[in-house]
Amino acid sequence: MKNKADLIVGIQWGDEGKGKIVDMLAQNYDVVCRSQGGHNAGHTIWVDGVRYALHLMPSGVLNKDAINIIGNGVVLSPKSLIEEMQQFADLEGRLFISDKAHLNLPYHSLIDQAREKLKGENAIGTTGKGIGPAYASKINRIGNRAGELLEPQKLCDSLMQTFTFEQTLYQALGIKTPSREELLQELEGYKNKLAPFITNTTTLVWQSLDAGKKILLEGAQGTMLDIDHGTYPYVTSSNTVSAGACCGLGLNPKDIGDVTGIVKAYCTRVGNGAFPSEDFGKDGKMMAEIGKEVGTTTGRIRRCGWFDAVSVRYASRLNGCDKFALMKLDVLDGFERIKICSAYEYKGEIIDFVPSDLENVKPIYEEMKGWDSVVGISDFESLPEAAKEYIWRIEELTQTKVGIISTSPERNDTIIL
Ligand code: GDP
Ligand code: IMO
Ligand code: MG
Numbered sequence: 001m002k003n004k005a006d007l008i009v010g011i012q013w014g015d016e017g018k019g020k021i022v023d024m025l026a027q028n029y030d031v032v033c034r035s036q037g038g039h040n041a042g043h044t045i046w047v048d049g050v051r052y053a054l055h056l057m058p059s060g061v062l063n064k065d066a067i068n069i070i071g072n073g074v075v076l077s078p079k080s081l082i083e084e085m086q087q088f089a090d091l092e093g094r095l096f097i098s099d100k101a102h103l104n105l106p107y108h109s110l111i112d113q114a115r116e117k118l119k120g121e122n123a124i125g126t127t128g129k130g131i132g133p134a135y136a137s138k139i140n141r142i143g144n145r146a147g148e149l150l151e152p153q154k155l156c157d158s159l160m161q162t163f164t165f166e167q168t169l170y171q172a173l174g175i176k177t178p179s180r181e182e183l184l185q186e187l188e189g190y191k192n193k194l195a196p197f198i199t200n201t202t203t204l205v206w207q208s209l210d211a212g213k214k215i216l217l218e219g220a221q222g223t224m225l226d227i228d229h230g231t232y233p234y235v236t237s238s239n240t241v242s243a244g245a246c247c248g249l250g251l252n253p254k255d256i257g258d259v260t261g262i263v264k265a266y267c268t269r270v271g272n273g274a275f276p277s278e279d280f281g282k283d284g285k286m287m288a289e290i291g292k293e294v295g296t297t298t299g300r301i302r303r304c305g306w307f308d309a310v311s312v313r314y315a316s317r318l319n320g321c322d323k324f325a326l327m328k329l330d331v332l333d334g335f336e337r338i339k340i341c342s343a344y345e346y347k348g349e350i351i352d353f354v355p356s357d358l359e360n361v362k363p364i365y366e367e368m369k370g371w372d373s374v375v376g377i378s379d380f381e382s383l384p385e386a387a388k389e390y391i392w393r394i395e396e397l398t399q400t401k402v403g404i405i406s407t408s409p410e411r412n413d414t415i416i417l
Contacts, residue, residue: 008025099201106130159183
């Protein structure tokens with residue numbers, strides 16, 4: 001049978017715990033790939049009390065035997081990646097960057113931040129990392145790709161030309177572009193650090209598949225932040241759903257194998273936009289405190305609320321999930337009652353689907369009994385009965401099996417079913 005690539009995808013608004021699961025699974029994979037997003041992602045991994053925060057680096061990097069690929073669909077900030085690479089000594093031969101990945105350069109961040117400021121209370125609440133402007137350059141066909149870093153003079157000419165064309169925009173936003181000398185120096189610096197890693201990753205992924213290697217695709221952000229299927233315009237600028245991974249790596253849909261959706265046992269969102277099951281009271285505060293819900297990339301406090309079975313079922317279908325990994329179950333320890341949003345009220349009717357104007361729904365809840373503690377439990381039978389009931393109800397409402405349950409940030413505190 002043809003070898004396939006397994007996929008990990010965020011099901012809610014990001015920060016579900018993808019990093020932990022990719023790191024854990026990566027111990028048994030040969031290749032780990034990122035296919036979209038950029039350094040807006042923040043994937044936290046804890047191993048034996050040591051914390052790693054990854055942004056562009058695939059979360060397979062802690063498995064010394066795995067190779068890591070940054071695919072063509074990623075927008076690559078050379079500056080951010082070079083900083084991140086300093087945590088790891090031995091990357092040559094096990095990190096590969098697509099020569100087709102578009103560059104996310106400092107001026108993209110300046111545009112992102114200036115636009116957000118101008119929008120005032122309508123701001124998206126972006127990470128300010130230049131993601132939207134970098135993808136816009138790509139779609140506008142004025143972008144530059146990682147392969148061009150190998151010829152800094154030429155890349156510099158191209159960028160100086162773009163700066164001239166886009167002058168009106170930069171002036172309106174109050175952005176100062178670098179001089180040719182400054183820019184060239186910056187680009188030479190990137191080339192010196194990144195040249196050994198830039199290659200044709202499309203063929204590398206194909207060769208790995210054909211050689212029977214085990215490949216894991218690591219999603220960034222979450223389904224509800226997808227540019228097409230999320231809560232537009234309060235979304236990120238890439239296709240975060242499983243289908244996006246094909247375009248972002250040069251795979252075809254038949255190359256995708258098992259799809260695991262990563263889902264928090266409750267729900268969080270950072271930035272603005274609809275969040276029907278958000279809890280503004282003490283329960284939401286408790287989730288934020290116990291769950292340490294502070295953004296890995298921007299340090300912002302995440303908004304918290306109850307598990308939204310309607311949007312999770314939608315996301316499961318969009319991604320073709322074979323199973324879920326249910327994360328952070330321990331954060332609900334000690335809650336007397338736990339709510340699940342099982343339907344929405346929308347224009348005077350009860351609905352069980354996600355409308356394109358999600359900001360206009362009201363959540364309808366059912367309540368379940370809480371439990372004392374699940375922290376660190378690593379076998380299903382040892383879970384309190386109420387926790388098992390909660391998991392079974394989630395499976396029922398979302399029509400998706402839970403195959404992995406996570407009970408602490410540590411790699412080994414995980415139940416595999
Ligand atoms: P990602 O962006 O999906 O990789 O998720 P983040 O790393 O941004 O956020 C998830 C946070 O939850 C990280 O700080 C993880 O260390 C932590 N985490 C992951 N799984 C668990 C869990 O089961 N329990 C608890 N308490 N924390 C977890
Ligand atoms: P990981 O991979 C959570 C959010 C931002 C903002 C919106 C647009 O760690 O799950 P952007 O900078 O992408 O233009 O911001 O998307 N966002 C994330 N939220 N987790 C992420 O990544 C996110 N990446 C972007 O907060 O609301
Ligand atoms: Mg994150």
